Amino acid sequence: MRAPDGRLRTTSLRLRTVVAILVLLAVLLTGLVVAVEAVLGVRLRAQVEDRLRDRASAAAALVGVLDADDLADRLSAQGLSVRIVQPDGAAVEAGPTPAQLRAGPPDPKALPAPVPAEEGSSAAGSTASGARITSSSVHEDDGVLTLRSDLDDGTRITLTAGTRDVQETLAQLGWVMGGASAAFLGVAVVGVVVVVRRTLRPLDEVTAAARSIAGGDRGRRLRPARTDTEIGRVATAFDEMLDAVEGAEAQAVAAEERVRAFLSDAAHELRTPVAGVRAAADTLVRNGDDDPTTREVLAVHVVRQADRAARLVDDMLTMARLDRGIDLERRPTDLVPWLDTEVDRLRLRLPLTTIRVETPDTSVEADVDPDRLAQVVGNLVDNAARATGPEGTVRIGLTDTVDGPVLTVEDDGPGIASVDRERVFDRLVRLEDARDARSGGAGLGLPIARGIAVAHGGTLACGEVGDLGGAVFVLRLPSSAHVHAVAPPPLVPGASAR
Structure with a gap:
């Protein structure tokens, strides 16, 4: 990532990693606390609602067995706010008011004494006169939970229970989990810093290696044990x-x-x-x-x-x-008549040298620059003439292969030692300084010939001793040359004359 001005951002990787991990942990812990409180709150409120439904079912069973006042007293004795509306419209209320329930759970000492079980024992067996709940609804408002039940005889029972204890439990849980999360984050800070420091230690080694190399230790390398990380x-x-x-x-x-x-x-x-x-x-x-x-x-x-x-x-x-990349004027050329014409010119220039040509009966097509290729052949023949002397023999052969045309130039001179067969392509190198100096050769003929061959996409090399006993140079051209000029690789400084 780069800054708006294009420079690479160099914020501490350790700091960014630690902060990112801690922020992620804080988000996860906050989500955990919220989820636990939400689930526990739903569960606790469901328990209060179940309690109210149980009391409403028990009260419905006692309707008609106990009078409304006794039934209200029994229900209020359990800390509930009770309102019973009889079929004739008379209402009975008992227990703490909703405002008192919001303030907190009722004091058990302030609750009315429950009716002894034996007082209602005779009525307990007469459950047949009880009523059934036909519908009920639950409503929660500001710390109280109200259950309204309608019975089949027209009685309406409203039971209200406080949920302040639920809220207090959730608040205490929130404080406990918040404190535990803060302590966990504190421990995590130390642990993450240590782990990140150890994890990023290889970067320090890379930095140390780079500075060591900048200081002169060019051979130093990291050599990682694993390359898939x-x-x-x-x-x-x-x-x-x-x-x-x-x-x-x-x-x-x-x-x-x-x-x-x-x-x-x-x-x-x-x-x-x-x-x-x-x-x-x-x-x-x-x-x-x-x-x-x-x-x-x-x-x-x-x-x-x-x-x-x-x-x-x-x-x-x-x-x-x-060296820069020479431009070639390529065109399809039949190398057989082209070579015959070039040999005629060489014979006029080198009248004392015997030049023999061996070409196939069929045409040999190639996409080349004829003038530049003629320069290659001329340099090779001049090099051979200097090696053989004024009355030497040079043989030029042309063959067509699957990989492309092959042109060889062979002489009957002293040949080239195997250790010098590549060195002769170095610039300004002579194997026989005195003779080359007399002949006017400067040691650039063979490097130029190889450079032109490479520009054509071919090769030029000095081969083994041929049939004439002297040096053999082999020029290989591609079967399908590129249309555009090719920039050759930097040539090794070389020479042509021997």
């Missing part, structure tokens, strides 16, 4: 985040080192042609116009060194575009 999931996510951050940090450091090495190597590579141009210019300035032959030689040297520097700059710009 809330704390376990948080700890697992924390460890995964640390692994990712540590990996990203290592990658950033490695990338920075690669950039520094690349800049250093690029500066070194550029220094050579620039130094040659400077030396030639100084010679021209010193000799002036006296020696035309020398000027011509130096001019050719300047042109060659400037061309070498220009090629290096172009290769560096191409590597930068590959």
